[in-house]
Structures are given as structure tokens and as C-alpha cells.
Ligand SMILES: C[C@](O)(CO)[C@H](O)COP(=O)(O)OP(=O)(O)OC[C@H]1O[C@@H](n2ccc(N)nc2=O)[C@H](O)[C@@H]1O
């Protein structure tokens with residue numbers, strides 16, 4: 001038997017898991033001078049996960065696996081690489097790291113998979129390099145990387161304002177069960193916001209207080225009320241760019257979903273079920289009708305990015 005104490009230490013790994021999200025409500029105001037739109041949103045983190053594994057390397061590099069891994073850039077455009085570089089710059093670290101992304105969240109699907117990778121990479125590198133940044137500083141770097149990134153660090157349920165990066169935790173009771181209809185060809189977030197501008201030229205303000213009833217439904221654990229209040233100002237724009245979504249939405253509705261909404265900038269369709277079993281029924285209906293390239297079921301809310309294991313690899 002090998003004496004592990006004498007075995008050469010060839011590497012250490014840190015493993016971080018981060019969830020995807022659905023916007024239970026997304027209200028969008030007029031485009032600002034910096035190109036961003038003010039939003040009022042309620043995020044819920046759901047149990048569709050990105051797993052990011054940090055191991056030793058000379059430089060900062062990334063690889064990806066999962067059903068849509070071929071759609072993920074592996075150069076400096078990758079949000080996980082950008083996150084690692086941003087943390088290194090902030091802390092003066094000159095070490096390398098390799099980040100492997102096990103992608104469970106649909107790519108370019110409106111569920112913030114890339115943002116989840118960025119959040120997970122920040123935590124993974126912080127643990128791997130031992131930089132130990134306070135949560136607020138990680139949040140600041142996250143906000144620089146993208147509007148959705150801070151929420152994937154935080155997880156659970158939160159109200160987002162500003163670009164979606166200013167967060168307040170929201171109370172939520174119980175578990176909500178979702179079916180997601182996924183498309184292989186994604187939608188570009190800037191293109192969807194651009195289409196929103198085209199469809200709403202007269203929009204002059206953000207309706208920021210429209211979610212009082214939705215937040216009440218969450219506090220009460222009232223899934224039927226929540227379902228009826230799901231809302232997305234970007235939905236028309238996503239449907240304009242991907243007209244087939246109308247059928248996906250209506251198949252999920254006909255399967256008895258409590259509510260159906262396009263997730264974020266789309267094209268993933270999120271349908272709220274009455275139970276875990278009902279979410280499976282809705283997913284099966286979308287598959288049977290051929291209105292999604294694949295389906296997922298998940299529940300929420302779940303925690304944000306967290307270290308799930310850090311170990312010596314022999
Ligand atoms: C649609 C949502 O997922 C809803 O949570 C987010 O608003 C998008 O967040 P994200 O993908 O993290 O967005 P970023 O990577 O920061 O920005 C990408 C692009 O989306 C547009 N964008 C994004 C967020 C926002 N509040 N207004 C915008 O207009 C801008 O064109 C921006 O250049």
C-alpha cells in the first residue's frame with residue numbers, strides 16, 4: 001500500500017459551485033448615457049449549477065465541459081478568466097491558475113451562466129491564492145465584471161436595482177419548482193436590450209415599485225400568486241428576436257404552469273410548477289411538443305457561489 005505521507009504533492013484544487021438565476025420580475029427603464037439600462041428586478045437563484053475547479057498553472061487559463069461547452073470562449077473573453085485577472089490585479093498576485101468550468105447552466109440562455117462562472121472563479125481564486133478578500137471587495141470586483149455577477153455571489157432571493165448590481169436580500173418562504181425550456185441558439189444580451197429600445201422608444205422612466213405584490217407572495221410562500229405575477233419587460237424583445245418562443249410559452253401554459261416567463265434576456269423559458277412532479281410534467285410537455293431543444297427542472301431559492309471542497313490532489 002502506498003504511504004500517502006510520502007507521496008509527492010502534485011497539486012491542490014479548490015472547487016466552487018455557483019447557481020444560475022431566473023428574474024421573477026424584470027422592469028427596465030430608458031437607456032442611460034453609458035449604454036446600460038436602469039432595472040428593478042427580483043432575482044431567484046435556482047439549482048442549475050456551474051462547478052468551477054481551480055488548480056495550479058503557470059498562467060491564467062480556462063477549459064470547459066458540458067453539453068454546450070463548444071460555445072464557451074477559452075481566451076481572455078471568458079468571464080472566469082476576466083474574474084481571475086481582476087482579482088490578481090486588485091491583490092497584486094502574480095500566480096497562475098487553471099479554471100475548469102463544468103457548465104450546467106445553458107449558454108447565452110438568460111440564466112447568467114457566464115456570470116455564475118465569474119462569481120465562482122472569484123471565490124475559487126480567492127481561496128486558491130489565499131488572498132482572503134472581504135465579501136464587500138469581492139462584490140465590488142463582481143459588479144465591474146457584469147451586472148448579474150454580484151447576485152450569483154449572493155444567491156437566494158434579492159431585489160436588484162441600478163444595473164441589477166445593487167442588491168437587497170428579500171425574504172422568501174418555501175421552495176419553488178421550475179421547468180426550463182432551453183434553446184441551442186442563444187440570444188445576445190446587448191441585442192435584446194437594443195430590441196427593447198426599438199420597441200419602446202417613448203419609455204421615459206423606470207417603474208421601480210411594481211413588485212410589492214410579488215415580494216408579498218414570496219414572503220407568504222404563495223406559489224400560485226407568484227406565478228401570476230411573474231413579469232419580464234425584455235420578453236417582447238426576446239420574442240421579437242426568436243418568434244418561436246411564443247409556442248414554448250403557450251405549451252408550458254397549457255401544461256398548467258402557475259406562470260411562464262422568458263428568463264432574463266432569453267431565450268430560456270421558465271415555467272413555475274405546482275410541485276417538483278408538476279415541473280417534470282411541464283418539462284415533458286415541452287419536449288413532446290418539440291418546442292425546446294432541451295429541458296431542465298430545478299428548484300429555488302438556493303445559495304450563491306460557495307466553496308464545496310478544497311483538497312490536496314495526489
Ligand atoms: C438581462 C439580465 O440578465 C437580467 O438580470 C441582466 O440585465 C444582464 O446582465 P449581464 O449579462 O451581467 O450584463 P453585462 O454583461 O453587465 O452587460 C452586457 C450588456 O447588456 C446590456 N445591459 C446589461 C444590464 C443592464 N442593466 N442594462 C443593459 O443595457 C448592455 O448593453 C451591456 O453592455
Ligand SMILES: Nc1ncnc2c1ncn2[C@@H]1O[C@H](COP(=O)(O)OP(=O)(O)OP(=O)(O)O)[C@@H](O)[C@H]1O
Nearest residue numbers: 078079107108109110111112113114115117148189
Ligand atoms: N464562462 C463563460 N460561459 C459562457 N459564456 C461565456 C463565458 N464567458 C464569456 N462568455 C460569452 O458570453 C456570452 C453570454 O454567455 P452567458 O451564458 O453568460 O449568457 P446569459 O446566460 O444569457 O447571460 P445573462 O443572463 O447574464 O445575460 C456567450 O455567448 C459567450 O460568448
